[in-house]
Amino acid sequence: MPEAAFDAAAKAYDQNFTYSKIGRAQRALVWKQLEQDLDQQQTKSILEINCGTGEDALQLHNLGYQVTATDISPEMVAVSKHKVDSEVDFKVLGFSELRNAFSPQSFDLIFSNFAGLNCVSADELAKLSEDFYALLKPNGVFIGVYLGKYCWIERLYFSMKGSRYKAKRRQSKSLANIDGVGEQLTFCYSVAELKTIFREFAFKRSRPIGFFIPPSYFETSIGKRMWLMTILGLLERCVGWMSWFSDSADHVYVKFEKA
Ligand SMILES: C[S@@+](CC[C@H](N)C(=O)[O-])C[C@H]1O[C@@H](n2cnc3c(N)ncnc32)[C@H](O)[C@@H]1O
Secondary structure (H helix, E strand, C coil): CHHHHHHHHHHHHHHHHHCCHHHHHHHHHHHHHHHHHCCCCCCCEEEEECCCCCHHHHHHHHCCCEEEEEECCHHHHHHHHHHCCCCCEEEECCHHHHHHHHCCCCEEEEEECCCHHHHCCHHHHHHHHHHHHHHEEEEEEEEEEEEECCCHHHHHHHHHCCCHHHHCHHHCCEEEEECCCEEEEECCECHHHHHHHCCCEEEEEEEEECCCCCCHHHHHHHHCCHHHHHHHHHHHHHHCCCHHHHHHCCEEEEEEEEC
């Protein structure tokens, strides 16, 4: 049950990730990409899935978009509602409930940030892609940010520590530790695998998110060193536009369009 692990993590999620140096840096990278894809003329209604503590929903709302934000974890949604004193429509909904909950309503954009997609298997993701297709307007867009399958920093770090299992854990399903309070079965996908799963859609682009900015468990060793984060941020800028680095980054940004 994904909600159990994330319910337990909800209260400290912002402190552990959203407001951490690495969390802020990675989210800023996502937003740099998102700003290129958000078209104020065409994008009006947004369905955010796995919204967590509502950080992106709040930002999208402040930019004037009409946002409906969902998550399977009641505790995550409770934190969002507490934080966002606005007209964002928050709902406790798992991925499998989205289509029934919203159909025949449709959206210009469906957005999933930071690894919600990694909580479902390839079969579930294929079903979900069909639901997205049904819930998007013609030419609607799906943007997802998920854990990369071949994150080079993680592979190098755990190989150097002699942990072969952890070095390769993203290459098969594995149990991820959720902030020390729960575990979540996790599936990672290459961009090529995702293109196959989302075959009904036209693939637009992918970008690396965190090719040099490392995974969040480096917060105490790297995130707290401002000078190091500044250098990594500059390096990140150099590769941020190169799609071929996507699979080797901590997260991957993908954009698909309803054909
Ligand atoms: C790592 S958090 C990311 C939260 C948020 N998007 C962010 O940017 O910080 C992953 C979120 O996915 C949600 N999630 C996991 N499995 C889900 C499912 N089957 N349906 C809906 N949400 C799910 C969790 O409850 C959690 O809030």
